[in-house]
Amino acid sequence: MKYTKKLLALLLSVIVLASFVGCDLSLPEGDSSSQIGSSITVVDTTSEPTDISSDQTEPGFTDISSRDAGSSTVSQKAERKTPVVAGTGIATAVNPIAIPAFSGTPYSVVNNNQPNFSADELTTTGYEKYSNLDNLGRCGVAIASCGKETMPGPNEKRGSISSIYPTGWVQKSYSGISGGYLWNRCHLIGWQLSAENANKQNLITGTRYMNVNGMLPFENIVADYIKETGNHVAYRITPIFDGNNLICSGVQMEAYSIEDKGNGICFNVYCYNVQPGITINYATGDSSGPASNTSSKTTSTTSSKPASETTSSTSSVQQNSSTVTQTPSDEMVWIPRTGSKFHRNASCSNMKDPTQVTRQEAESRGYEPCKKCY
Amino acid sequence: MKLIFCVDKKNGIMFFGKRQSQDSVLRKWIIAHTADSKLWMSNYSAEQFSDLSGYIADDDYNAKAGKDDYCFVENNNYNLENVNEIIICRWKRQYPADLFFNIDLKANGFRNVRSEDIVGSSHDKITIEIYKRG
Numbered sequence: 001m002k003y004t005k006k007l008l009a010l011l012l013s014v015i016v017l018a019s020f021v022g023c024d025l026s027l028p029e030g031d032s033s034s035q036i037g038s039s040i041t042v043v044d045t046t047s048e049p050t051d052i053s054s055d056q057t058e059p060g061f062t063d064i065s066s067r068d069a070g071s072s073t074v075s076q077k078a079e080r081k082t083p084v085v086a087g088t089g090i091a092t093a094v095n096p097i098a099i100p101a102f103s104g105t106p107y108s109v110v111n112n113n114q115p116n117f118s119a120d121e122l123t124t125t126g127y128e129k130y131s132n133l134d135n136l137g138r139c140g141v142a143i144a145s146c147g148k149e150t151m152p153g154p155n156e157k158r159g160s161i162s163s164i165y166p167t168g169w170v171q172k173s174y175s176g177i178s179g180g181y182l183w184n185r186c187h188l189i190g191w192q193l194s195a196e197n198a199n200k201q202n203l204i205t206g207t208r209y210m211n212v213n214g215m216l217p218f219e220n221i222v223a224d225y226i227k228e229t230g231n232h233v234a235y236r237i238t239p240i241f242d243g244n245n246l247i248c249s250g251v252q253m254e255a256y257s258i259e260d261k262g263n264g265i266c267f268n269v270y271c272y273n274v275q276p277g278i279t280i281n282y283a284t285g286d287s288s289g290p291a292s293n294t295s296s297k298t299t300s301t302t303s304s305k306p307a308s309e310t311t312s313s314t315s316s317v318q319q320n321s322s323t324v325t326q327t328p329s330d331e332m333v334w335i336p337r338t339g340s341k342f343h344r345n346a347s348c349s350n351m352k353d354p355t356q357v358t359r360q361e362a363e364s365r366g367y368e369p370c371k372k373c374y
Numbered sequence: 375m376k377l378i379f380c381v382d383k384k385n386g387i388m389f390f391g392k393r394q395s396q397d398s399v400l401r402k403w404i405i406a407h408t409a410d411s412k413l414w415m416s417n418y419s420a421e422q423f424s425d426l427s428g429y430i431a432d433d434d435y436n437a438k439a440g441k442d443d444y445c446f447v448e449n450n451n452y453n454l455e456n457v458n459e460i461i462i463c464r465w466k467r468q469y470p471a472d473l474f475f476n477i478d479l480k481a482n483g484f485r486n487v488r489s490e491d492i493v494g495s496s497h498d499k500i501t502i503e504i505y506k507r508g
Contacts, residue, residue: 107470113390217382221469224395227496267390267470338499 086117086234086256086266091141093238094270096249102272106214107253115254115268117234122258124232126150128194130201136246138167139204139239142188145258146222147232152195158358159197160332161185166205168246168285174278177208178363182275182287184211188237188251190219193226204239205247205285207275212363214271218253222265231259240270245282248273333359335367344373376411376444376459377452378404379475383464386471393448394469396422397494403502405429407461408444415446449473457507460484464501483507 094110126147131140144150152158164185172182186206189196196202206215222233234256239248250273257265274280278289333342334354342362346354348370381387382394405413405428413429420431429446432438436452439445444461445452454477462475477484484505494500 109390217468217470220467221389221394224465224467224469224496228396228398264392266392269470 085119086115086122086262090118091116091236091238091254093141093240094252096240096242096270099250099270102274104276106209107218107269107271110252110268110270113266113268115234115236115256115266117236117254117256121145121236122234122256124258126232128189128196130188130199133201136167136244138241138246138248139188139201141236141238142202143236144189144194144234145232146189146193146235147226148230150194151192151223151226156195157355158191161187161198161203164198164200164203166200166203168205168282170285170287172287174275174289176277177275178212179208179359182207182278183285184208186211186215186251188239189235190215190223192219192223193235204251206251206273207278207280209275210251210271210273214273215251215253218255218267218269218271222255225257225264229257229259229264231257231264233257233265242282247280247282247285249282333362335362340367341370342367343370348373375439375441375452375456376461377457378408378444378446378461378463380448380463380465381475382471383466383468384471385475386469386473387475388449388473389470390472391449393422394471395465395467395497397497397500399492399494400463400497400500401426403492404446404463412440412443413446414439414443416448416450419446419448454482459507460505462503462505464503465497466499466501467497479505 099108099110121143123145124147126145126149128142128144128150130142134140162185166185169183169185173180174182183205184207185203187194187196188202188204191197194202222235225231226233234254236252236254238252238254240250240252241248251271252269253271254268255265256262273282275287275289278287280287333344334346334348334351335342336349336351336354339349339351341349342359343349343351343354349372379387380393380395380400386394388394401423405423405426409428414435415423415429415431416433416435417431420429423429423431433450435445436450441456441458460477460479479485484507486503487506488504490502492500492502
């Protein structure tokens with residue numbers, strides 16, 4: 001019995017030892033297959049990240065690298081820990097046919113709200129890339145890794161964008177629209193994220209409704225997240241044009257916070273380029289509606305090509321082009337450090353160190369017109 | 375029970391299961407304001423308070439919080455019947471939302487007893503409104 005026990009113990013030791021030799025007992029350094037949500041997966045912990053802000057700009061894109069080289073260097077070190085893919089990693093512009101018809105809500109969730117970014121696009125080095133205009137003069141995809149280094153500096157003033165006339169810019173005023181005018185020059189990547197002013201590759205003709213109710217809330221949520229955390233957000237805006245239309249049907253917005261793997265920011269939505277109560281000709285930018293004012297204060301154009309090279313609808317728009325006036329949304333106003341009114345006069349109400357912004361920005365931030373100035 | 379909410383200009387609270395915004399200065403204000411009572415919140419909410427102390431993270435706080443305890447509400451339901459105070463922290467921004475603050479304060483007997491503005495770490499202004507019932 002005594003020998004039997006010793007024999008059994010010896011046999012057991014051999015078995016255990018053999019199993020140790022045959023297995024890798026080292027603990028994994030990190031979880032390389034953890035899932036976030038239903039379709040965001042960490043898939044690669046070994047490959048080096050690609051620096052999208054390098055000179056290897058893809059054809060058709062304009063690359064605007066990080067404004068802060070120092071921050072970029074630091075960020076790149078952090079980046080090596082997080083080469084991930086969000087969603088499939090393959091950007092797929094939505095098909096407007098697959099989007100529910102507008103029913104009173106300014107945006108609609110796409111792909112269960114999951115964006116698609118490749119590992120290269122999830123870089124903690126701030127960058128922006130804008131598509132070259134197409135042969136109709138239309139904007140294409142704009143993509144960025146937004147961080148504090150891509151955002152306006154603390155004292156940076158917003159510049160005028162009124163010199164840009166995106167395709168389909170046939171301005172018309174209507175009563176009942178905040179700001180008075182149907183069309184806004186909509187930034188693809190908003191100024192508060194990119195500090196881009198009159199960049200024709202970043203401005204489209206969008207309704208006031210889409211700009212303020214559709215796109216701006218998503219810009220705000222990204223901008224404030226970055227301000228609060230110092231993290232980066234992969235951000236892609238895709239204007240969706242139907243055929244040769246000069247006005248996009250809508251804009252797809254995708255975003256994914258990089259350092260926290262989408263925990264803070266993760267969305268994929270489609271914003272409708274509509275204005276309730278107004279009928280829009282998306283081929284030309286013409287519009288009509290029951291609340292239309294008889295005089296159209298601003299009518300302008302459109303294409304980077306001469307009129308003779310454009311489609312007939314574009315030519316028609318250009319023939320109508322005439323004067324350019326500053327719309328209320330282009331008007332520069334002053335906002336105080338404290339208070340809730342915006343002012344035409346910088347010295348009104350004894351403001352100290354006021355900030356100049358567009359009226360559109362002031363209104364979007366909740367400021368109301370000063371009764372003395374307006 | 376006393377409830378604390380953060381809402382945007384349209385009374386939104388969350389979008390697709392994520393909070394709309396956060397601010398470290400506001401978190402410190404909440405901890406300081408509730409220092410003499412218990413402060414309950416969900417585990418999701420506690421993630422943003424992780425660098426602070428003075429709160430209890432428990433997804434079942436609705437059932438456990440006492441009469442004079444505070445509950446920071448983001449992704450949880452609440453029973454208005456036992457609530458005697460509501461604090462609303464208003465971001466001066468509009469964010470996307472699919473979950474909204476929809477308590478009709480007046481109809482439920484709440485009156486505003488105090489309002490103050492604070493400057494946040496990433497928000498120029500956060501307005502804090504305190505409503506009491508009765």
